[in-house]
Amino acid sequence: MTNAFHVGQLVRVTRPSSGYADRRIYCILCMVAEERGIPLYRIKNTVGAERLVSAEEIEPAALTALP
Structure with a gap:
């Protein structure tokens, strides 16, 4: 299994299931x-x-992003 992201990384949702862009910052808890x-x-x-x-559905957040 190849991981594109790692635990603890801050990300943003790019393709939400609800249909609108969710620009909040999220943290990856686990795979x-x-x-x-x-x-x-x-x-x-x-x-x-x-x-x-x-x-x-996700992309890395900016390096200056805060959770």
Whole structure:
């Protein structure tokens, strides 16, 4: 399993399932088992909202980003 991201990395959602851009900063908590060959990541924002996303749905946050 090749990891595009690592635990603790700050990311932004680029293709949200709800249809609009979610520009909040999220932190990758862990990598979840692959589903149909696609690795899934559990991410969490500062409010405490967690979600599962694939690598295609997220991008690294800027180096100056704060959680």
